[in-house]
Amino acid sequence: MVSAVGALALCFGGAVLSPAHSFADTDDVSGPYVSLGDSYVAGPLIPLQTGNPPGCLRSDRNYPSLVRTGLRSSAFRDASCSGATTKEMTAPQAVIGGSNPPQLDALDDRTALVTLGIGGNDIGFADIIKNCAIKSPAKPFGAGCKDFYTQGGRDQLADRIDATGPKVAAVLDEISKRAPHAKVLVVGYPTILPDSGPGCFPVVPFTPGDVAYLRKTTHELNDMLADQADKADAQYVDTYRTSIGHDVCQLPGRKWVEGLVPTAPAAPVHPNALGMRNSANTVLMQLHARVPAGA
Numbered sequence: 001m002v003s004a005v006g007a008l009a010l011c012f013g014g015a016v017l018s019p020a021h022s023f024a025d026t027d028d029v030s031g032p033y034v035s036l037g038d039s040y041v042a043g044p045l046i047p048l049q050t051g052n053p054p055g056c057l058r059s060d061r062n063y064p065s066l067v068r069t070g071l072r073s074s075a076f077r078d079a080s081c082s083g084a085t086t087k088e089m090t091a092p093q094a095v096i097g098g099s100n101p102p103q104l105d106a107l108d109d110r111t112a113l114v115t116l117g118i119g120g121n122d123i124g125f126a127d128i129i130k131n132c133a134i135k136s137p138a139k140p141f142g143a144g145c146k147d148f149y150t151q152g153g154r155d156q157l158a159d160r161i162d163a164t165g166p167k168v169a170a171v172l173d174e175i176s177k178r179a180p181h182a183k184v185l186v187v188g189y190p191t192i193l194p195d196s197g198p199g200c201f202p203v204v205p206f207t208p209g210d211v212a213y214l215r216k217t218t219h220e221l222n223d224m225l226a227d228q229a230d231k232a233d234a235q236y237v238d239t240y241r242t243s244i245g246h247d248v249c250q251l252p253g254r255k256w257v258e259g260l261v262p263t264a265p266a267a268p269v270h271p272n273a274l275g276m277r278n279s280a281n282t283v284l285m286q287l288h289a290r291v292p293a294g295a
Contacts, residue, residue: 031112032075034179035064036089036103039082040189041117043276044267055095056081061273063187064115066280071113071287079106082267085121086167090174104174111179115237115283117187119168119225123160128214129269133260136210137202143209157217165224172232185283186229186236188222190243190275192257200249204259235286242282243275 035041043059051058058078059065068076081093081100093100107114132145139147149156168186175184193199193215198208206214222240229236246256252263256275259268266272271279 031110031181032077032108033064033068033071033073033113033115034106034111034182035067035076035078035080035115036106036175037080037115037117037187038084038119038121039267039270040120041080041115041187042078042082044082044270045262046266046271046273046276051078053095053098053100055097056093056100057267058082059273059276061276063276063279063283066277067115067283070280070284073113077106079103080117083121084118086118086164086171089118089171104171104178107175107178107182109178109180111182113287114175114179114182114184115187116171116175116184116234117189118171119161119164119221120189122164122167123157123221128157128217129260132210132214133205136207137205140201140207143207143213145206145210146213149213158220161217161220161224165228168225168228169231172228172234176232183287184229184232184234185286186225186234187279187283188225188237188239189218190239190257190271190279191245191247192218192269194247194249195244204248237279237283237286239279239282243278246275246278 039057041062041064042057043062044057046059046061048060049057050060058080062078064078064080081088081095081103083095084093084103088100088102089104090102092102131148135144135148138144172184175182193206193211195215199206199211201207218240222238226236243256246254248255248257248259248269256278257269257271258264258266262268264272
C-alpha cells in the first residue's frame with residue numbers, strides 16, 4: 001500500500017488500513033487521540049466488549065480503536081457511550097455498572113485528534129426505529145411512519161434535526177476551548193436503509209414510502225452535521241457514501257449495519273464489525289489524503 005489509489009481500494013473493500021502506512025507517520029497528529037460519541041461510535045455487542053462503565057457497551061473493534069491502530073497511537077481514550085446525546089458531552093451519563101463521566105472531560109490542551117459522532121439520540125433514534133417498526137407494517141401500501149411524524153403538516157424529525165444543530169455547534173465550540181490544538185473530525189452516520197429503491201419489506205418492516213422518508217431523514221441529519229463541522233472549521237467524515245450497498249437489506253457478510261434481528265454480533269440497527277472497519281478506513285483515508293472522504 002504505497003499509493004493513495006491502493007489505499008483507497010482497501011478503504012472501499014472493507015479491510016483495515018495497515019499500520020505500516022499510518023497517517024501519524026506523515027502528518028502532525030502525534031499527540032493523544034480522543035473519541036467522543038454515541039453507540040454508532042461505541043459499537044454495542046460487537047466482541048469484545050471492553051472498558052468502564054460496562055453499560056457504555058464499547059467494543060475493542062469499534063472504529064476509534066481501529067483508527068488508533070492505523071495511527072499507531074499509544075495515547076488514546078475512548079469516551080464514547082451507547083445512548084449518549086449532546087447533553088452527555090458535558091454531563092455524566094448513568095448506565096449499567098456505573099456512570100460515564102462527561103465525555104469532554106477526556107480532552108485537554110495536549111489532545112491532538114478528536115473524532116465526534118453524535119446527534120442520532122438527540123432526534124430520538126431508538127424511538128424512531130420502534131415507532132416505525134410498528135406503524136409502517138400497519139399501512140403496507142402506504143407510509144405509516146411518515147404519516148405519524150408529519151401529522152399536522154410539519155415534519156417532526158426535520159424539526160428535531162434543526163433543533164440539534166445548535167447543540168452540536170455548542171459541543172464543537174467547547175471542544176475547541178478544551179483542546180485548542182486538536183484536529184477535529186465530525187463523523188457522520190452510515191447508510192442504514194438502501195440508498196435507492198423500495199427497501200426489503202417485510203423482511204425489514206419499513207414500507208417503500210417509509211424507506212424513502214427515513215432515507216431523507218438520514219441525509220438531513222448528516223447534512224446538518226456536515227454544516228456544523230464546516231462552521232466550526234472541523235472536518236466532516238462522510239461514512240454514508242462509503243457504505244452505500246451495505247445496508248440492512250443486504251445478505252450477511254455484505255451488510256455493514258444489522259437489521260432488527262441481527263445476523264452478526266451487533267446491536268439491532270447498528271454497525272457490525274464490518275461497518276466499523278469501513279468507518280475507520282474512511283476516517284484514516286480522510287486524515288491521510290486531507291481531502292473530503294469519498295472524493
